[in-house]
Amino acid sequence: MVFSIDSGQSGSLLPWSPKVSSGRNTHPENSMPGISPARILRSRRRTVSLEITTEGELVVRAPLRAPETWILALIEEKRDWIERKIADMQNRPSPKKRHFATGDEFLFLGKMYTLVVLAESDAAVTLGDHLYIGERRLPECRDLLIAWYVEKAKEILPARVAGIAAILDYVPKKIRISDARRRWASCSSTGTLSFSWRLVLAPPEVIDYVVVHELVHLRQPDHSERFWKKVQDAMPEYAEHRRWLRENERMLAL
Numbered sequence: 001m002v003f004s005i006d007s008g009q010s011g012s013l014l015p016w017s018p019k020v021s022s023g024r025n026t027h028p029e030n031s032m033p034g035i036s037p038a039r040i041l042r043s044r045r046r047t048v049s050l051e052i053t054t055e056g057e058l059v060v061r062a063p064l065r066a067p068e069t070w071i072l073a074l075i076e077e078k079r080d081w082i083e084r085k086i087a088d089m090q091n092r093p094s095p096k097k098r099h100f101a102t103g104d105e106f107l108f109l110g111k112m113y114t115l116v117v118l119a120e121s122d123a124a125v126t127l128g129d130h131l132y133i134g135e136r137r138l139p140e141c142r143d144l145l146i147a148w149y150v151e152k153a154k155e156i157l158p159a160r161v162a163g164i165a166a167i168l169d170y171v172p173k174k175i176r177i178s179d180a181r182r183r184w185a186s187c188s189s190t191g192t193l194s195f196s197w198r199l200v201l202a203p204p205e206v207i208d209y210v211v212v213h214e215l216v217h218l219r220q221p222d223h224s225e226r227f228w229k230k231v232q233d234a235m236p237e238y239a240e241h242r243r244w245l246r247e248n249e250r251m252l253a254l
Helices: 068-077 079-090 135-168 197-201 204-217 225-234 238-251
Strands: 003-007 039-043 048-052 058-063 105-108 111-118 131-134 174-178 185-187 192-196
Touching (some): 048 079, 058 068, 105 135, 105 197, 111 135, 135 192, 135 197, 135 204, 192 197, 197 204, 204 225, 204 238
Parallel strands (some): 039 058, 111 131, 174 192
Antiparallel strands (some): 003 048, 048 058, 105 111, 185 192
16 A cells, blocks of 8 residues: 565565765765655564655655664665655555535546535435435544444455355355454465555456455465466456555555
């Protein structure tokens, strides 16, 4: 759900060698005007990754002991990529600012629904020609909408997985609905498929692409040419749906 590059290979703490100029000021405010990292997140990882979030911010994920000068040198080295991806992300469609009031618009299965507030009502979220909610529930509108989407995801996603898995002869061990923000879905080494509830905002055919993608990972855990060949065999038009997801991911947020 973000642009990312990973600088290095697993197996060593800092395998990459950024070019550091001793004469250059490497303070973020001076070396990278306008695109300083929003966050540097350190963990017990072995590589450094640069990510552009759906908000167009640069996030750096780095090993605990990675020197800050090395991180800043990598940012400078990848400056063109960062600027290009930030511009790309900021030019993508994004939802209008929401006030959780009558007139707000929300996606569900690729279709836009207008929120209608029912006067003097305590009704929960319901779907008809519009999305409806009682006026007395407005203070908790966002939480109720998320809960509604999660319930719909629990109804829709496992059913789509089961149907496609039967056709393609895959048998996932378990299906989970998650609150993941950084990825749409994942496949564990034990055969568990996890899907973000946010996927139910997307069109059904895009959901099916993500399902096919994760099912293929059950037998092909990488993203090699062989993996993409299997995805294409299962869904010849997958590239169109993959592109839609990439270009519209900012719309799939609440």
